[in-house]
Amino acid sequence: MASLKELRNRIASVKATQKITKAMQMVAAAKLRRAQEAAESARPYAERMDGVLANLSSRVTDRSGASPILVGSGKDDVHLLVVATADRGLCGGFNSNIARLAREHIRRLRADGKTVKILCVGRKGADVLKREYGELIIDTIELKEVKQIGFEHADQIGQRVLAMFGEDAFDVCTLFFSEFKSVMSQKPTAMQLIPATLPDEEDDAPEVSGATAAYEYEPEEKEILDDLLPRNVSTQIFRALLENAASEQGARMSAMDSATRNAGDMIDRLTLVYNRTRQAQITKELIEIISGAEAV
Amino acid sequence: MADTFKFELVSPERLLMSEIVAQVLVPGSEGDFTVLPLHAPVLSTLRPGVIDVVLPGGRERRIFVRAGLAEVDPESLTILAQRAVDLDDLDRDWLAQEIRNAEEDVADAQNEDVRTAAQNTLDRLRQIEEAL
Numbered sequence: 162m163a164s165l166k167e168l169r170n171r172i173a174s175v176k177a178t179q180k181i182t183k184a185m186q187m188v189a190a191a192k193l194r195r196a197q198e199a200a201e202s203a204r205p206y207a208e209r210m211d212g213v214l215a216n217l218s219s220r221v222t223d224r225s226g227a228s229p230i231l232v233g234s235g236k237d238d239v240h241l242l243v244v245a246t247a248d249r250g251l252c253g254g255f256n257s258n259i260a261r262l263a264r265e266h267i268r269r270l271r272a273d274g275k276t277v278k279i280l281c282v283g284r285k286g287a288d289v290l291k292r293e294y295g296e297l298i299i300d301t302i303e304l305k306e307v308k309q310i311g312f313e314h315a316d317q318i319g320q321r322v323l324a325m326f327g328e329d330a331f332d333v334c335t336l337f338f339s340e341f342k343s344v345m346s347q348k349p350t351a352m353q354l355i356p357a358t359l360p361d362e363e364d365d366a367p368e369v370s371g372a373t374a375a376y377e378y379e380p381e382e383k384e385i386l387d388d389l390l391p392r393n394v395s396t397q398i399f400r401a402l403l404e405n406a407a408s409e410q411g412a413r414m415s416a417m418d419s420a421t422r423n424a425g426d427m428i429d430r431l432t433l434v435y436n437r438t439r440q441a442q443i444t445k446e447l448i449e450i451i452s453g454a455e456a457v
Numbered sequence: 458m459a460d461t462f463k464f465e466l467v468s469p470e471r472l473l474m475s476e477i478v479a480q481v482l483v484p485g486s487e488g489d490f491t492v493l494p495l496h497a498p499v500l501s502t503l504r505p506g507v508i509d510v511v512l513p514g515g516r517e518r519r520i521f522v523r524a525g526l527a528e529v530d531p532e533s534l535t536i537l538a539q540r541a542v543d544l545d546d547l548d549r550d551w552l553a554q555e556i557r558n559a560e561e562d563v564a565d566a567q568n569e570d571v572r573t574a575a576q577n578t579l580d581r582l583r584q585i586e587e588a589l
Contacts, residue, residue: 205472206471206472209528210537216500312539312540376498377497377499379486385501388526396469
């Protein structure tokens with residue numbers, strides 16, 4: 162049985178931990194609101210982009226001369242996985258869920274005899290993947306200094322991916338991130354960036370009205386498409402990063418909430434043990450005094 | 458006949474402007490064009506330049522955009538801009554930085570097409586700097 166002093170110390174330390182987790186939870190809640198707002202205000206752009214791309218790609222029927230970003234390089238040998246995670250830990254299963262999805266993907270690709278390259282965005286994902294697939298990681302981009310993710314950050318990553326694609330360094334690019342479903346649930350998701358999956362191919366986009374078919378294009382459809390596709394890569398990455406930021410805060414908030422609750426339970430248990438020990442000690446002392454008096 | 462239409466300016470970060478306007482001058486990549494109500498549907502890419510928005514009262518707003526896409530149909534105009542800054546907020550330092558970036562782009566260009574595009578961007582930026 163631990164001594165009273167030890168118990169007192171433990172209770173104090175658990176209380177201090179609880180204060181920290183509580184503060185982290187509140188900070189995460191405030192950040193979550195901001196991240197959610199950012200994700201929501203980025204939606205109009207992405208939606209319109211999708212709309213225009215769907216419209217354009219339905220017009221450009223001759224795919225033979227189309228941009229390789231749309232049709233791919235014609236091979237399927239080298240896969241680039243862009244794994245976007247957080248730079249900080251203490252957010253429940255957030256980072257490990259994304260890493261696990263990526264790992265399953267890598268295993269499947271390697272079993273099929275493909276070459277895999279990994280580009281990590283965020284330090285935590287890199288830490289997890291380094292153990293098993295360290296030699297596959299070509300670089301890690303850290304966004305730790307960044308308070309609010311701006312389009313330029315996503316654009317940098319996008320340019321980098323496109324430059325690699327231009328050098329024929331890979332054939333297929335897949336982006337891993339966590340989709341923000343709600344505060345309680347985040348879904349790790351894999352999305353193919355190159356060759357681009359256009360909205361109309363994935364799901365039936367709402368049929369555009371007859372008027373849109375009569376657009377005049379300036380310059381030609383194909384040129385607009387070629388101009389738009391690289392930009393779409395950055396847009397998709399931007400969207401993924403924003404979703405990730407919101408998911409991270411959501412995951413951290415619920416993780417810290419349960420940590421705070423656990424600390425509360427632990428304090429209750431320890432207090433009970435402390436009081437029992439204290440009373441036992443008092444009783445013991447009384448017995449000693451009484452038996453001493455009786456012996457006289 | 459309608460004398461106004463809906464104008465929306467969207468950047469990747471957020472919806473910057475959503476207003477009923479009378480006319481908008483758009484810097485299209487094949488030449489500037491003015492959009493009035495009931496304009497024929499056009500889809501055009503943009504070059505860096507200034508969008509001149511005229512509000513119904515005759516008030517004007519000038520916004521600098523850096524590359525983007527304009528979607529025109531009879532009742533509305535949507536501009537997807539990669540970057541947009543109100544001309545009143547535009548300061549020389551920022552523009553100077555943009556010009557330096559553009560100069561680097563020209564220097565880094567690997568083929569003729571890219572260089573021409575970068576050079577055009579640079580020229581436009583210089584013009585805007587002079588206009589300020």
